[in-house]
Amino acid sequence: MPNTQEGQPGRTDVNTLGEFGLIHHLTKAFPIRNASTIKGVGDDAAVIDNRGLQTVVSTDMLVEGIHFDLGYTPLRHLGYKSVIVNLSDIYAMNAQPRQITVSVALSNRFSVEAMEEIYAGIHKACEIYGVDLVGGDTTSSPRGLVISVTAIGQAKKEQLVYRSGARPGDLLCITGNLGAAYMGLQILEREKQIYLSDPNIQPNLEGHDYLIERQLKPEARRDMIEAFAKAGLLPTAMIDISDGLASELHHICQQSGVGVLLEESGVPIHQDAQFQAIDFNLDPITVALSGGEDYELLFTIDPKDVDKVKYMPDLYIAGEVTPADDGLKLNSKGGKLHEITAQGWVHFKPNA
Amino acid sequence: MPNTQEGQPGRTDVNTLGEFGLIHHLTKAFPIRNASTIKGVGDDAAVIDNRGLQTVVSTDMLVEGIHFDLGYTPLRHLGYKSVIVNLSDIYAMNAQPRQITVSVALSNRFSVEAMEEIYAGIHKACEIYGVDLVGGDTTSSPRGLVISVTAIGQAKKEQLVYRSGARPGDLLCITGNLGAAYMGLQILEREKQIYLSDPNIQPNLEGHDYLIERQLKPEARRDMIEAFAKAGLLPTAMIDISDGLASELHHICQQSGVGVLLEESGVPIHQDAQFQAIDFNLDPITVALSGGEDYELLFTIDPKDVDKVKYMPDLYIAGEVTPADDGLKLNSKGGKLHEITAQGWVHFKPNA
Numbered sequence: 279m280p281n282t283q284e285g286q287p288g289r290t291d292v293n294t295l296g297e298f299g300l301i302h303h304l305t306k307a308f309p310i311r312n313a314s315t316i317k318g319v320g321d322d323a324a325v326i327d328n329r330g331l332q333t334v335v336s337t338d339m340l341v342e343g344i345h346f347d348l349g350y351t352p353l354r355h356l357g358y359k360s361v362i363v364n365l366s367d368i369y370a371m372n373a374q375p376r377q378i379t380v381s382v383a384l385s386n387r388f389s390v391e392a393m394e395e396i397y398a399g400i401h402k403a404c405e406i407y408g409v410d411l412v413g414g415d416t417t418s419s420p421r422g423l424v425i426s427v428t429a430i431g432q433a434k435k436e437q438l439v440y441r442s443g444a445r446p447g448d449l450l451c452i453t454g455n456l457g458a459a460y461m462g463l464q465i466l467e468r469e470k471q472i473y474l475s476d477p478n479i480q481p482n483l484e485g486h487d488y489l490i491e492r493q494l495k496p497e498a499r500r501d502m503i504e505a506f507a508k509a510g511l512l513p514t515a516m517i518d519i520s521d522g523l524a525s526e527l528h529h530i531c532q533q534s535g536v537g538v539l540l541e542e543s544g545v546p547i548h549q550d551a552q553f554q555a556i557d558f559n560l561d562p563i564t565v566a567l568s569g570g571e572d573y574e575l576l577f578t579i580d581p582k583d584v585d586k587v588k589y590m591p592d593l594y595i596a597g598e599v600t601p602a603d604d605g606l607k608l609n610s611k612g613g614k615l616h617e618i619t620a621q622g623w624v625h626f627k628p629n630a
Numbered sequence: 631m632p633n634t635q636e637g638q639p640g641r642t643d644v645n646t647l648g649e650f651g652l653i654h655h656l657t658k659a660f661p662i663r664n665a666s667t668i669k670g671v672g673d674d675a676a677v678i679d680n681r682g683l684q685t686v687v688s689t690d691m692l693v694e695g696i697h698f699d700l701g702y703t704p705l706r707h708l709g710y711k712s713v714i715v716n717l718s719d720i721y722a723m724n725a726q727p728r729q730i731t732v733s734v735a736l737s738n739r740f741s742v743e744a745m746e747e748i749y750a751g752i753h754k755a756c757e758i759y760g761v762d763l764v765g766g767d768t769t770s771s772p773r774g775l776v777i778s779v780t781a782i783g784q785a786k787k788e789q790l791v792y793r794s795g796a797r798p799g800d801l802l803c804i805t806g807n808l809g810a811a812y813m814g815l816q817i818l819e820r821e822k823q824i825y826l827s828d829p830n831i832q833p834n835l836e837g838h839d840y841l842i843e844r845q846l847k848p849e850a851r852r853d854m855i856e857a858f859a860k861a862g863l864l865p866t867a868m869i870d871i872s873d874g875l876a877s878e879l880h881h882i883c884q885q886s887g888v889g890v891l892l893e894e895s896g897v898p899i900h901q902d903a904q905f906q907a908i909d910f911n912l913d914p915i916t917v918a919l920s921g922g923e924d925y926e927l928l929f930t931i932d933p934k935d936v937d938k939v940k941y942m943p944d945l946y947i948a949g950e951v952t953p954a955d956d957g958l959k960l961n962s963k964g965g966k967l968h969e970i971t972a973q974g975w976v977h978f979k980p981n982a
Contacts, residue, residue, distance in 0.1 A: 290742035300742065301768050304749040308756060308763040312728045314784065315762040324764030326729060326782065328680030337765055337780060339733040343772035376664045377678060381691040381778050390642035390652070397656040404660060410667040411660040412676030413689055415778075416653050420695035424771070426733050426778035428689060430678065432666065 296620075298529075320533070321441050322370040322518055323431065332438060334431040336367035342422040349473075350466045350481075353392055355494045356425070357399025363520065364429035365407050366498040366573040370518035371440070372506065373433035377412045378404070381426040383419035396425070407500060437512070439577070444515035444534035448578040448599040451513075453502050454592055455546040456523055457562060460569025461554040462486070462493030488550045496573045502593070509586040516577035524567040526576045527606055528620045534578075537604035540618065542611045544596035563608070567618065648972075650881075672885070673793050674722040674870055675783065684790060686783040688719035694774040702818045702833075705744055707846045708777070709751025715872065716781035717759050718850040718925040722870035723792070724858065725785035729764045730756070733778040735771035748777070759852060789864070791929070796867035796886035800930040800951040803865075805854050806944055807898040808875055809914060812921025813906040814838070814845030840902050848925045854945070861938040868929035876919040878928045879958055880972045886930075889956035892970065894963045896948030915960070919970065 295303055305319045316332060317325035323336035340346060340360050348356075361378060368375040380400060384393070393416075404411055409429070469481035483490055498518075506513065515534055517526045523545070527538055547555075547562050555562040578599055579587060587593055597609075606618040647655055657671045668684060669677035675688035692698060692712050700708075713730060720727040732752060736745070745768075756763055761781070821833035835842055850870075858865065867886055869878045875897070879890055899907075899914050907914040930951055931939060939945055949961075958970040 288743060292736070292738060292740060292742055292745065295742060297768060300745065301766070303742070304745055304768070305763060305766075308753060310762050311756075311760050312762050314728055315764060318762060318764040319766065324729065324731065326685075326764070328683055328685065328784075331680055333678075333680065333685060333782075335729070335731060335765055335780075335782065337731040337733050337767055337778075339735055339767045339769050339776070339778060341735045341769055341771045341776070344735075344770045376666055377676065377687070379676065379687060379689040379780060381689050383691055383693045383696075383776060384644070386644060388644060390644055390647060390655070391640060393644065393652065393656055401660060404663075408663050410662050410664050410670055411657060412667055412670040412678070413687055414653070414657075414671065415689055415691045416649060416656070417691055417693055418696045419693045419776070420774065422772065422774075424691070424693070424735060424776050424778075426689075426691060426767075426776075428687075428731060428780040430685075430687065430782075432680075 317440065322367040323373070325371070325438060327435070330435055332433055332435050334368055334371045334373040334433060334438070335428065336364050337426065337428040338363050338367070339424065339426040341424050347470070348423070349470050351494060353395035354399040357396035358403045358495055360425040360427050361400055361403035362496050362498050362573060364427045365403070365409065366518040366520065368429050368431035369498055369500055369503045370516050370575060371431065371433065372437055372503060372513065372516060373431040374503070375407060375409045375429050375431040377410045377430040379413040379428045380411060381415040381417070383417045383424040385419050385421045385423070388423065407498065439513050439516040440533070441515055441517050441530050442533040444530055444536050444578040444599045446536055446599050446601045447581060448514050449581055449584060449595050450538060450540065450597040450599060451577050451579060451587060452523070452546055452574060452594050452596045453499050454572065454574040455548040455551065456519065456566035456572050456574060457555065457569045458489050458492040458548045458551040459496060459571035460565055461551045461558070462489035462491070463571070464558055465489060465554065466493065486550070488548065489554060493571065496571065498573055499575050502575055505590055509590070511579065511583055511586040513577035513579050516575060519572045519574045519576050520570060522568040522570040523576065524618050525620065527618060530576065530578065531602070531606055535602050537600040537602050538597060538606050539600050539604070540597040540608045542608060544594055546594045669792065674719040675725070677723070677790060679787070682787055684785055684787050686720055686723045686725040686785060686790070687780065688716050689778065689780040690715050690719070691776065691778040693776050699822070700775070701822050703846060705747035706751040709748035710755045710847055712777045712779050713752055713755035714848050714850050714925060716779045717755070717761065718870040718872065720781050720783035721850055721852055721855045722868050722927060723783065723785065724789055724855060724865065724868060725783040726855070727759060727761045727781050727783040729762045729782040731765040731780045732763060733767040733769070735769045735776040737771050737773045737775070740775065759850065791865045791868040792885070793867055793869050793882050794885040796882055796888050796930040796951045798888055798951050798953045799933060800866050801933055801936060801947050802890060802892065802949040802951060803929050803931060803939060804875070804898055804926060804946050804948045805851050806924065806926040807900040807903065808871065808918035808924050808926060809907065809921045810841050810844040810900045810903040811848060811923035812917055813903045813910070814841035814843070815923070816910055817841060817906065818845065840900065841906060845923065848923065850925055851927050854927055857942055861942070863931065863935055863938040865929035865931050868927060871924045871926045871928050872922060874920040874922040875928065876970050877972065879970060882928065882930065883954070883958055887954050889952040889954050890949060890958050891952050891956070892949040892960045894960060896946055898946045915962070
């Protein structure tokens, strides 16, 4: 019996559509059948109504060899991160995560002690973020480790913030700083290559604690959601920065039907990430735009709310929302306008 | 940098604990922090309260090479089945599934057309069972295909049926028939081996349609849940039969603190499965007890409700609930009592 999915006529490589193109292509024909389904595919999380209180659901899968390398990822950190990336999606809806389910597939090269390490990390994340582990699945895999987490959150209907609410004139805000997780990954990869070429050389990670922690043990911005509530601020649109600022800007602009003008000088980049980018011959703003895995929040606010964010710590105003026709533009420190592409890479074609 | 999880002192093989032992071992230290969390790990699904209406959540992961073999599993059927196995868990709580999320990890040997086939199966299941696809994740994998589905359902608090409600004297009921999915798998495996030994021999699956469909394209028993509602029947305990009758009986008995007396003559086995078991030199009752993947319902009812089930089609009374001290027993057609072990295998030690 031949393998059914190979050698078919009309074979289209999965990479031709890109991740978001593929998800859209596969899910666009799914209608909504239940009145309780408020929002399906296409935001940070799905929204389900329960008589006014709305349930928010998000899911993410981490695959060994794609999302993590056990050569430099402690299992405990991996468990922790697998929860964080999902909680981040719930916060990006301006909701509170309450429960998670965790499914783990692993080969027999993993011991019970290895599983305990993963769950110790999951336990820590549950403790810190106040969520309950309520279910899951543990199964074998022929090789490699796969972790799939689903997070369930809750918010009042009127508190939820979608990707689609940005309006021209709104201010663009970013929390924390961008690019550090990516630079941490570059350091880990470099040291791994050095180790592989000569196992007698011990990896030198000294002085890179901040960047490496941003990569291996990220946090989700619960503090920001709580600060919003305290300040009485409701962003007009919000998304978490998991794939890089450029990609998230495209999501906001597509779903809100707007454009954006991003100020390079307004994009927060940690000093360590700046130095490290230069050390790797990379442009720091490019790293911030396309690096990913920062799990910071990108959101837009009505300009009348500017006083509410002005003194919020760790929050930066980085540009403004423009009409859709103006497209997605970066105003560089040199004062030139560059187009921001969906792939996250800035093509340096100065605008006429 | 050595791989962190290998070569550690005190390495315990994952198989020593068994799947349920491992889940319990890893999740027992997770406390419940949110008032909305009614039931966490340990039933067919978790239960989350929303002001009286309760949300039910279940998740299952299917891994290539462990749960399915693409040598004989059409991708469309695989997509369908990946949804069904989760809906079955929701029905086993006496709840209605409403939404699903689907995460797929796949290597680049899969084409867009292959993904479309998987999603066509998911689409069909959503259509037939009236559920909404509301989210998910599509990602690469270094090799192989992994599908993780989370199903979300809803029920009024007083309608939910847990594994823990069985009481001595209750009647034990089984829907449909058992063992057919397992026999279908045996046929598919046999024909695959024949094909592998000589690719010129075409697989001969003729006459085995029923068994093969039970394996490749199972259904979930929504019809039974609806029949219960119509008859005003509330089972005292319920579970879906995914790992084999023996394993599910152990779950019910452990969580309800009871024993069970199962009548071999009351266990429904389809004629095709009977014949095929004998053809494979297997005892049909052993196949029913340990085969798995039937996605039928096992439930217990108060004896005063017997009139409500007596004329329900496709439903069989197969024994009764006993005190915990009596253990789990099978009364064979020969009139002998055998112990039912957790692994599903009946050891033929006649009771004194």
